[in-house]
Amino acid sequence: MTLLVAAVAYLIGSLSAGILYSRARGHDVRDRDLPGGSGIYRQYGPGAAVLVSALDILKGAVAVLIARALTPDATWVATLFVVLGHCYPAYFRLNGGGGIAPLLGALLIAAPATLGLTLLVALxxxxxxxxxxxxxxxxxxxxxxxxxxxxxxxxxxxRYGGTADLLAGGGAMLLRAAHLLLNPRKA
Incomplete structure (x- = not known):
């Protein structure tokens, strides 16, 4: 069941809202920027960024809800693979965003207190x-x-739960950040 959760989460994560949005507008945002909320903001404005970010957060939440229904102890697997799918989308030549929004969505379901307190500290x-x-x-x-x-x-x-989810999603984001730093033209 864990392999099914990983595969489904990866495929959900691979649905990049930013790429789909930019292609609907006649371009591929990756030609100029990353396809996450901040890249969409820079290229298309705040309304588009809110829409794309909301959809990317939603896919993180959906992946963890599916994991919770199938294997409640393995939400971290869904978190890891939804973020990996977002960063390296199967449908878009393995070239995606940074993973922040799907991690937020995953933590919203897996560890809401941890997410809320961490966001408060960040603000x-x-x-x-x-x-x-x-x-x-x-x-x-x-x-x-x-x-x-x-x-x-x-x-x-x-203290409040979500350590495995936070480390799994954060690890995937760290991998993507290293990839972007080491290969800025290829990423």
């Missing part, structure tokens, strides 16, 4: 950093928030 770091320190430090807000949110997310996961 508490992001807002003051962006307004008070970003111009001085000259580092984008996302890595700074991640540097604080990831360790606190792991602490919350140890």
């Amino acid at each position: 508490l770091v992001m807002v003051p950093y962006k307004w008070l320190l970003q111009r001085t430090v000259r580092l984008n807000v996302v890595p700074v928030a991640a540097a604080v949110a990831v360790p606190t997310g792991l602490l919350f996961a140890a």
